[in-house]
Structures are given as C-alpha cells and as structure tokens.
Amino acid sequence: xxxxxxxxxxxxxxxxxxxxxxxxxxxxxxxxxxxxxxxxxxxxxxxxxxxxxxxxxxxxxxxxxxxxxxxxxxxxxxxxxxxxxxxxxxxxxxxxxxxxxxxxxxxxxxxxxxxxxxxxxxxxxxxxxxxxxxxxxxxxxxxxxxxxxxxxxxxxxxxxxxxxxxxxxxxxxxxxxxxxxxxxxxxxxxxxxxxxxxxxxxxxxxxxxxxxxxxxxxxxxxxxxxxxxxxxxxxxxxxxxxxxxxxxxxxxxxxxxxxx
Numbered sequence: 001x002x003x004x005x006x007x008x009x010x011x012x013x014x015x016x017x018x019x020x021x022x023x024x025x026x027x028x029x030x031x032x033x034x035x036x037x038x039x040x041x042x043x044x045x046x047x048x049x050x051x052x053x054x055x056x057x058x059x060x061x062x063x064x065x066x067x068x069x070x071x072x073x074x075x076x077x078x079x080x081x082x083x084x085x086x087x088x089x090x091x092x093x094x095x096x097x098x099x100x101x102x103x104x105x106x107x108x109x110x111x112x113x114x115x116x117x118x119x120x121x122x123x124x125x126x127x128x129x130x131x132x133x134x135x136x137x138x139x140x141x142x143x144x145x146x147x148x149x150x151x152x153x154x155x156x157x158x159x160x161x162x163x164x165x166x167x168x169x170x171x172x173x174x175x176x177x178x179x180x181x182x183x184x185x186x187x188x189x190x191x192x193x194x195x196x197x198x199x200x201x202x203x204x205x206x207x208x209x210x211x212x213x214x215x216x217x218x219x220x221x222x223x224x225x226x227x228x229x230x231x232x233x234x235x236x237x238x239x240x241x242x243x244x245x246x247x248x249x250x251x252x253x254x255x256x257x258x259x260x
Contacts, residue, residue, distance in 0.1 A: 001243070004053075009021065020050030038062065040060070044058075052082055053081065057077050058075070070142055070258075071256075072088055072256075074250065078248075080158045080246065083243055085228055085231075087122050087227060088254065095183060095229060096186075098211060100178075101144070102220055102221065103143050103147060105143055105182075106141060107141070108137055108177060109138070109164050110138070110197070113128055113164060115165070123231045125239070133153075142179070143179075147220075159203035160199050160201040161203060163197065163228070164196065164197045164198075166197055172191050173191070177197055185260045186194065186259075191255040193251075197227055198224070200224040202224070203220065204221060205222070
C-alpha cells in the first residue's frame with residue numbers, strides 16, 4: 001500500500017481470512033453507550049495487529065427500531081493508510097426452528113453477478129453473470145432448488161458461499177435481498193450501503209456446535225447475509241477500494257428488516 005508491502009497473518013491456506021486469528025469477532029469490545037434499544041461498542045486495533053498497518057479506532061452500533069429492524073452502523077478512523085472491510089456473520093433461520101433446513105425458504109437477491117472463485121476458493125477478480133446459473137435469485141425461488149447442481153462454483157464451496165455484486169449500488173433505500181419462510185409467514189429484508197452481499201448457507205455445520213435449547217447446528221440449518229466489499233479488494237484494483245486513510249472516516253450501514 002503506497003509502495004509499502006505488508007505481510008498479513010497467513011492462515012492454513014497461506015491467506016489472511018476474516019482479518020486473521022484472533023479477528024475482531026474474538027475480541028472483547030468496550031461498551032461506549034447504551035439505552036433501551038441501542039448499544040454502541042468500540043475497539044482499538046493497534047498498529048501491526050495481524051499484520052495490518054495503523055491504529056484503527058472502530059465502533060459498531062446495534063439498534064432495534066420500532067419498525068422491527070436490526071440496524072448495524074460501523075464507523076472507523078486510522079492514523080496510517082490501511083484497509084478495512086467489516087461485516088456481520090450472524091446466522092438466521094426465520095422459521096424459528098433451528099432443526100429446520102433453510103433450503104425450503106425462498107430467496108431474492110438484487111444482483112446480476114457474483115465474484116468468481118478459483119479451485120482454492122480464492123477470488124479471481126472476475127465477476128460472472130448469474131444468468132442461467134444456480135446463482136440467479138432475481139426472481140424469488142427456493143434456496144434448495146439448485147444448491148446441489150453440477151456447477152463448478154458450487155463444487156468449490158459445497159453450496160452457496162459467494163458474494164453477489166448488488167444492483168442497489170450503496171442505496172440504503174433499495175432492497176438487497178429478501179428471504180421468506182412460507183410456514184411461519186416471516187420475511188426478512190436486507191438493505192445496505194455496501195456494494196456486495198456474501199451469502200453463506202451453513203454448508204460447514206456438522207452438528208459439532210450446540211446452540212440454544214441443546215439444538216445441534218446441522219448442515220444448512222441457517223443462512224448468513226454478510227454485507228461487505230469484495231474479498232481480496234486490496235489486490236484487485238477492479239474492485240471498489242477498501243482503503244482508509246488518516247483524516248477519513250469509514251461508515252457503513254446495514255438493515256435487517258423483519259415482517260410478516
């Protein structure tokens with residue numbers, strides 16, 4: 001970055017994933033403020049943590065609105081040029097039954113293309129059209145309809161674990177995605193200022209995680225909607241930049257809206 005090469009913490013495959021280990025999700029954050037429906041947390045990532053430059057002062061605010069929304073706001077500043085791409089990795093199953101697969105829920109995604117993987121699950125920098133592929137959710141249909149199709153991108157990940165380029169172009173008022181459970185009638189909508197939406201269908205759950213009420217998390221019992229920039233953006237100049245410089249403020253907002 002700016003002519004300086006930084007060696008990030010490498011995982012088992014030689015790449016830095018999820019910001020390294022431990023990542024932000026494994027840190028204890030400070031409570032900045034809280035009221036009846038909002039909590040604001042902050043964390044200082046010191047210069048060199050997991051190889052990243054700069055003292056990064058980051059905060060995340062979670063708000064439950066009167067419109068049945070979970071709103072997530074991120075803010076960050078740095079004292080050295082760095083890169084930042086935070087996201088939320090919550091697992092959802094809007095049926096309310098974590099024993100139930102999400103494959104029979106219906107999904108809409110407002111995106112015409114996905115970021116392509118190579119056979120090692122590294123993004124190539126190429127966007128590929130969802131047309132005539134298992135990734136076309138521009139018309140709402142069941143998640144399970146094509147999740148096990150004979151498709152090279154699905155073979156790499158064992159299901160959906162890909163980033164869609166959103167047509168909403170950062171407009172928080174335009175829906176990025178919608179998921180519906182027919183039996184319960186519940187609907188969750190996703191809105192974001194981010195350019196991408198990574199969808200993960202819990203392909204790696206294998207009953208080793210025990211959740212609420214002693215329920216084991218089995219394969220495809222939940223789904224993630226990770227609003228974000230694209231993976232490996234610092235090394236892919238064709239992607240929107242994740243650079244953050246001194247004097248700038250990073251901001252990002254995501255809304256999960258629930259209704260019947």
